[in-house]
Amino acid sequence: MRIPFIAGNWKMFKTKKEAKEFAEEFRTLYKDTDVRTAICAPFTQLDTLKEAFAGTSIGVGAQNVHFEDEGAFTGEISLPMLKEIGVDYCVIGHSERRQYFNETDETVNLKLKKLLNESDIVPILCVGENLEQREAGSEKEIVEGQIRADLAGISADKVASMVIAYEPIWAIGTGKTATPEQAGEMCAVIRGIIEELYDEDTCDRVIIQYGGSVKPENATEIMNMDEIDGALVGGASLIPQKFMDIINF
Numbered sequence: 001m002r003i004p005f006i007a008g009n010w011k012m013f014k015t016k017k018e019a020k021e022f023a024e025e026f027r028t029l030y031k032d033t034d035v036r037t038a039i040c041a042p043f044t045q046l047d048t049l050k051e052a053f054a055g056t057s058i059g060v061g062a063q064n065v066h067f068e069d070e071g072a073f074t075g076e077i078s079l080p081m082l083k084e085i086g087v088d089y090c091v092i093g094h095s096e097r098r099q100y101f102n103e104t105d106e107t108v109n110l111k112l113k114k115l116l117n118e119s120d121i122v123p124i125l126c127v128g129e130n131l132e133q134r135e136a137g138s139e140k141e142i143v144e145g146q147i148r149a150d151l152a153g154i155s156a157d158k159v160a161s162m163v164i165a166y167e168p169i170w171a172i173g174t175g176k177t178a179t180p181e182q183a184g185e186m187c188a189v190i191r192g193i194i195e196e197l198y199d200e201d202t203c204d205r206v207i208i209q210y211g212g213s214v215k216p217e218n219a220t221e222i223m224n225m226d227e228i229d230g231a232l233v234g235g236a237s238l239i240p241q242k243f244m245d246i247i248n249f
């Protein structure tokens with residue numbers, strides 16, 4: 001039985017002050033539910049959120065990590081640094097990182113291994129095709145290629161503990177949501193790939209989220225799809241009431 005998991009991805013939004021204000025309001029709205037919840041925030045807001053959500057079941061996630069422990073990597077953040085803050089999740093391979101910051105399947109794979117082998121931080125691996133690939137009908141092939149490369153050399157029990165987010169790039173921040181059927185179909189494809197690469201148990205356990213213009217108005221329909229276990233929410237996670245309405249889908 002997979003527990004629904006709704007995570008917010010704040011991207012590069014909110015200062016410390018704004019994060020504190022969000023957390024105060026969100027705590028007053030938040031009631032313990034059967035839904036797992038987390039906010040993935042900019043690095044400088046992680047400790048603020050950990051403190052603000054202490055004593056609640058709201059998780060806190062980072063949006064990236066380096067695969068080395070330390071070194072001359074200007075601008076990067078390491079796993080020991082994240083562990084010290086006590087973060088619960090880490091987004092890996094978001095399409096914006098792949099597109100603007102040279103993230104490749106190879107670095108995604110190294111980062112996943114780092115997290116899974118050396119911490120309890122749960123990776124949220126993002127995969128998804130762009131518009132051109134969708135229009136060419138090659139989305140399944142693209143996503144399969146990403147998953148095979150990103151998970152290379154990672155064992156079944158580790159994969160079973162992860163979260164995979166299917167985020168079609170054409171639906172991110174565009175207001176264009178994949179239809180629940182399109183989203184469900186691709187999440188089913190991903191589950192099928194996991195079964196083929198691993199086994200039935202791993203495929204039954206891995207959490208698969210959909211991400212791309214999820215909002216209170218479409219959350220129920222999306223969450224009602226059999227193969228979708230949750231959502232990775234960008235814009236709508238910046239507003240406490242909207243994010244809460246999605247959690248209460």
Ligand SMILES: O=C(CO)COP(=O)(O)O
Binds near residue numbers: 214
């Ligand atoms: O990229 C996303 C979450 O990681 C989706 O962003 P939006 O919900 O703003 O489309």
